Amino acid sequence: MKILNNSIYLKEGIFNDSRQAILSILTTATNNYVEGANHSSIANYLEFKTNLYNENNKISGVKAFDRINKKEITIRAKIVVNCTGVFLDNNFGINGEIKNKITKIIKGTHLVFKDLNLDYAIMIPKTSDGRALTIIPYDNQYNIVGTAQNIEFDKTLMPIPTEKDEEYIFRELALYSQIKNLPKIENCLTEDNLRKKLSSKWSGYICIFEKNKISDNNNPFNNILWDHKTNLYNIISSSWSLYRKTGNTLINFIIENEPEFKDKMTQLKIDSQNLRLKGSLNNFQTKISEKEYFLEKLIFNIFVEELSDSFNLKKDILSSLVMRHGINSIKILNEGAKNKSNNIIFDNILDSEIRYLINNEMALKPNDILCRRLNIGFLNDKIFIEAIPKISFILKDELKLSDLQMKEIMDEAFRNVNSKL
DSSP: OEEETTEEEOOOOOOOHHHHHHHHHHHHTSTTSSTTOOOOOOOSSEEEEEEEEOTTSOEEEEEEEETTTTEEEEEEOSSEEEOOGGGGGGGOSTTSOOSSOOEEEEEEEEEEEEOOOOOSOEEESOOTTSOOEEEEEETTTEEEEEEEEEEOOOTTSOOOOOHHHHHHHHHHHHHHHTOTTSOOSSTTOOHHHHHHHEEEEEEEEEEEEOGGGSOGGGOEETTEEEETTTTEEEEOOOOGGGHHHHHHHHHHHHHHHOGGGHHHHHHHHHHHTTOOOTTOTTSOEEEETTEEEEGGGOOHHHHHHHHHHHHOOOHHHHHHHHHHHTTHHHHHHHHHHHHTOOOEEETTEEHHHHHHHHHHSOOOSHHHHHTTTSOHHHHOHHHHHHHHHHHHHHHHHHHTOOHHHHHHHHHHHHHTTTTOO
16 A cells, blocks of 8 residues: 555455356356265245244245246255345344344446546546545446435335436546546546447445344354244344455354354355365366366466467457356356357357356346356446347346247346346
C-alpha cells in the first residue's frame, strides 16, 4: 500500500466469482478427488419448499421442487444447513417464518463501462450521499463501477438497477473525473459520455446478521447461527474471501454440538485443508505435444504456449480458456478437435467449451452459461443478447430439446437480460 496525492493505492487480486462458485461445487462432487474421499451429491434447479421434522420437532430434511422435471422430491439428512442468503429469514425456524427479522439486506448496484482507459482500481470512500464508490478494471477492456446501500428487501422483486441508481453513479463518476491531482479516468468525463460507454448493468443482494436482533440463546458464532430448538444451522458469508473460513467454522461448530459426527467431520477438515479447485494446474500430470510435465511446476504461460502449438489456436483465446478451466482445457480442446467444434461462436468463446459446460457443469439454460459459467452476461449486454440464440441452438443439440423447449429457454433468457438470472 502507498499513499500518493491524497489517494491510497492498494494491490488487489481480481477473479471471476461465478467460476469460483461453480468450481467449488464441482470439486466436492468429484469422486476420489482427495484420495479415499467420497463425492457429494449436487443438484441444480431445486426450489426449497419446506422443512421436514422428526418426532422431536428437529429438522430432518427438506421438501423441494424439481423445476426441470416438474415434481416434488423429499431429501432426508441428519444435518441441514441453511445457506439461502437473503431468503434466510423466510426459511428460519419451525414454521418457516420468524417474528423478528435477523438479517439486514444490502443491495449492490454495478455499471460496467467499456474503454475508460483506466488500468487500476480506485475507491472513492465518500461520495455526495456518504456512500463509497469503487472503480475496478476487468479483462483489459472493462471497468466495473459499484456501490451499495441498505434496503427493505422484497423477495418478489428482481435485483435490477433503478434509474436512480444509474443516475447516481453517472453523476459521481463525472464529478470524480474533474477533481485535480487524483488518478484520472478521462479529463472532464461527462454523464453523456458515460452513457455511451455503458456496456452492462446489474444489481445483487447480500445479507448480514443483525447481531442486536439475535437472542443469546441462539448461539451466534462467527457468521453461523444455530437454532438449537430445530437443530438448523444457518450460515452467512458476505465476502468471497471468507467462504472457506466460514465453512471451516461451520464444521468446528457441528463437531462441538454433534458428538456423533466428530470423527467424520474431523476427517473432512483434514481432506479439505489443502484442497485445490477442480482443474488446478498443479493437481495432475498430463501429456502435451509428446512432452510430460508435472503441472505444479508448469507456469501458466508455458501451458498456454503448449496448447497453442498443439491445437493451432490464438494464445489470447487459450489464455482465457485456461483461466476458466485450468487443466480441463485439454479435455475441452481434445473433444473439440475430435468433433471439429474448436471454432469461435462469439467473443473468443469456443463451441467446444459451450458443449463441455453443458455436459460437465450442469448448464441447462443460456444464462447458466452466459452468467454463471462464463461472465460475459455481466460485462457486455450487446454480446449477451447476440449469444443467446447461438447458445440455445447448442443446448438443443446437446440436450435433445424440442423446438418448443428451445424457444422457452431462449425467451426466458431474453426476459432476464437485465436481472442476469
